[in-house]
Amino acid sequence: MTHMLEQFALTYRDDEIEVHRAIAALDERRDGEPVTRVTLLVTDPTAETWDVGRVRDLRHALGHRAAELGLPPVSLTLVPESEAQVVEAFAQ
């Protein structure tokens, strides 16, 4: 199911945040609660960072899609293209 969440992330449309690549993986938090870790390679922000509200909307959309797919809650990480090298899967 994680690959379907990745596909959803790739089709997400926002004027400011363009998703180029997506990785979704199941994990556990420290307290043992399951979590879906979603890491997105996105266009660099035009300012220092992306708009807080737009990121919130993206996070909520991923959370709802994850729930529809039977996946645990989403923890979202955004990686700008200029820092792609910090994530091994994006560095290739």
Place this chain on the structure above:
Amino acid sequence: MAHYPIEADKLLAAASLLVPASPGRGRPSYTAHRRGVSTAYYAVFHAITERVVRQAFPNADSLFRDGVRRWISHTDVKTVATWLGKLVGTLPGGPPPHIAALLAPTGVPSVDADTLAIADGFLELHEKREQADYDHQAVFTRPDTLGLLELARQTVAAVEAAESDESGLLFGLIAMQARVQPR
């Protein structure tokens, strides 16, 4: 007794020192990003605990209020914030039926945007603080980290400005979750 209150604005300032908007040559280390996110989370947590005890004990002095603030746990805030998120649908699922009956007796939830932003901002920063402090695989890029610091600033501002009935319910329910501690 010495009294050195933990203040949200000072924590936000410390977070900004760790992750400055204009870093100069090079970029801050990812360790600094982790500490910045953790510090920003604590700014939000302590802003909320300050409002909770001020609402519960409006006539108490600051020494008393700061004494009982530490009885409020991270889980107390997370529990109530999650109820709100589930009630209005920003989080999947629903709150426990008895909580839904309390907060939305007509079946139609009505929570103002600022109160929702407080609950949502807390939950996001709580999650990121856990990663920042304990997850060796977690990545904190510069724009993502600056976004989390901005989220913390906006959330603290919303906490400090909150005057709605719904924000009163949020703070009151957090107070009800807390337990008296030995100290």
